Each structure stands twice: as C-alpha cells, then as structure tokens.
Amino acid sequence: MKKFLLVNVWAMIIGCSLLGCQENERVLYTEKPAVYFSSITEKDSIFYSFASGLTDEDIVSIPVRIIGTSTDKDRCIMIEVDPASTAKKGVHYKDLSESVLLEAGNVETEIKVTVMNRELENGDVKLILNLKTSEDFDLGYAGSLKAKLVITDQLVKPSYWDMPLSLYYGAYSKAKHRVCIQLQGFDFPEVMDFNRISSYMSYGRMVYNYLLKTPVWDEDTQAWITADWSPL
Known part of the structure; x- marks a missing residue:
C-alpha cells in the first residue's frame, strides 16, 4: 500500500513539473521577444x-x-x-x-x-x-x-589554444605563434573553426618538423622553442 502511494506521489510531482515547464514556455513565447x-x-x-x-x-x-x-x-x-x-x-x-x-x-x-x-x-x-x-x-x-x-597589433593567444590546439601545436608561446603564422600564411581566428581540424593537424606537424631543425629563441621567456611535443 505504501509503495502504491509513493508511486502516485511521484507521478503527481512529475506531472506538476511538466505542467510548470509548459506554462513557462507559454509565458516565454507570449511575451515580447x-x-x-x-x-x-x-x-x-x-x-x-x-x-x-x-x-x-x-x-x-x-x-x-x-x-x-x-x-x-x-x-x-x-x-x-x-x-x-x-x-x-x-x-x-x-x-x-x-x-x-x-x-x-x-x-x-x-x-x-x-x-x-x-x-x-x-x-x-x-x-x-x-x-x-x-x-x-x-x-x-x-x-x-x-x-x-x-x-x-600584439599577438593574442587564441582562447581555444589549451584545448584543442595544444594537441596539434604543443604549449603556447608568442614565438611559436609567429612561426605558425609564418608557415600557415594565416593567423588563428578568434573563434574555433572545427571545419579546420584536419588542417590544424597537418599544420601542427609542419610546425613540429620546422622546429626540429630550427629552434626559435623566445624573447619573452628567454628560452629556445623546440619541437618538444608529439603532434597528432
């Protein structure tokens, strides 16, 4: 008997919740957008x-x-x-x-x-x-x-570098960012373009191979930027 009552109570609660959502949607769409x-x-x-x-x-x-x-x-x-x-x-x-x-x-x-x-x-x-x-x-x-x-007119770290760009280019630095622009012929857009994932994978390998042969000195960190990551 108690189990039957509990089932009914839960059914009433769920029903009221759904009714409330429907009422909120009606209010939302009848008000001025x-x-x-x-x-x-x-x-x-x-x-x-x-x-x-x-x-x-x-x-x-x-x-x-x-x-x-x-x-x-x-x-x-x-x-x-x-x-x-x-x-x-x-x-x-x-x-x-x-x-x-x-x-x-x-x-x-x-x-x-x-x-x-x-x-x-x-x-x-x-x-x-x-x-x-x-x-x-x-x-x-x-x-x-x-x-x-x-x-x-300063380089800005893309907001999506840590994920997912770091998978293809490794850790961020302005020196590496400049190399990316130089090799790619374009800067990273302000919003991630997921249609370019395969391109980023290819360019990431290009940047990696370049830095294997030509480490770049980073004035900001006073360190050499090398191919120290594993591109996908």
Whole structure:
C-alpha cells in the first residue's frame, strides 16, 4: 500500500513539473521577444590582432540571438557604441550600423564591423557595443547585453589554444605563434573553426618538423622553442 502511494506521489510531482515547464514556455513565447549576445558576456572580451601583418582591414562578426520564436517578417535589432569605447570611428573601425536585420524565419544573426590597423602603436583600443530596446525587441539576459571588442597589433593567444590546439601545436608561446603564422600564411581566428581540424593537424606537424631543425629563441621567456611535443 505504501509503495502504491509513493508511486502516485511521484507521478503527481512529475506531472506538476511538466505542467510548470509548459506554462513557462507559454509565458516565454507570449511575451515580447528579447535580444542578447549569444557567445559573450560583459565579463568577456573578443580580441582581434593585426600582429600577423597579413592584412590591414578585416571583418569581425559578433553573434546575437533572440529569446522567442521566429516570425514571417524581418525585424531590426538596435545597437549603440558605448561612450566608454576608446576605438575611434573611421580610424579603428568602420561599417558599423545602428541596426542589424534579423531576417524572417531566423532567431540569430550577426553584428559585422570592419576593424582597421591604424594608430595602435600606443596600445590596444576597445570598441564596446550595447544592445538597445526597439519596437521589435526588449533586452534579454542581464550580463549578455554588452560586447567588448579589443583591437590590437600584439599577438593574442587564441582562447581555444589549451584545448584543442595544444594537441596539434604543443604549449603556447608568442614565438611559436609567429612561426605558425609564418608557415600557415594565416593567423588563428578568434573563434574555433572545427571545419579546420584536419588542417590544424597537418599544420601542427609542419610546425613540429620546422622546429626540429630550427629552434626559435623566445624573447619573452628567454628560452629556445623546440619541437618538444608529439603532434597528432
């Protein structure tokens, strides 16, 4: 009898939980949709480095996403440059619109901005973007409404080097990073591109074979960078 009662109690609890989830979803999608930065929080930064010397201009894409459902019409996401930004329009960046189109049928899009390699000799500059309310969207998750883009001419360790790049290139150093750019002909993008895994494996072996014959002196660590790892 007790076992039967316990089963019924658990069934009621699970049923109420599922009902509560359904109610929350109905509330979520009947409220005005909201927008937020989907891959960065206010505590994070996106880094773009011109240290490779391969280009003086590039496009940075910052993903934004909505809380809510897609619709059958285009909608606009509004943004503004935060006054705390140190990057100058026309000097460090350009082609930044005050609104971004979210096309019909989508719940995610990107803010695109062209960054430029100018007047960076005195240090990094920051471009801070804020999301704004609009006729189409409220603001979403607190802490994900501001994006900070740091533009620099210094080498920046990729955020994904420790895993998985270290599997192919070993421990990070700026000297090794420069060798990678030299041999590969490109720098590592700010976001991991998993479509390049096989390429990273091949390039990692190339860097390994190069360092076997030509160790590189690292001014930062005052040590020789050698082929001291086992590439995949």
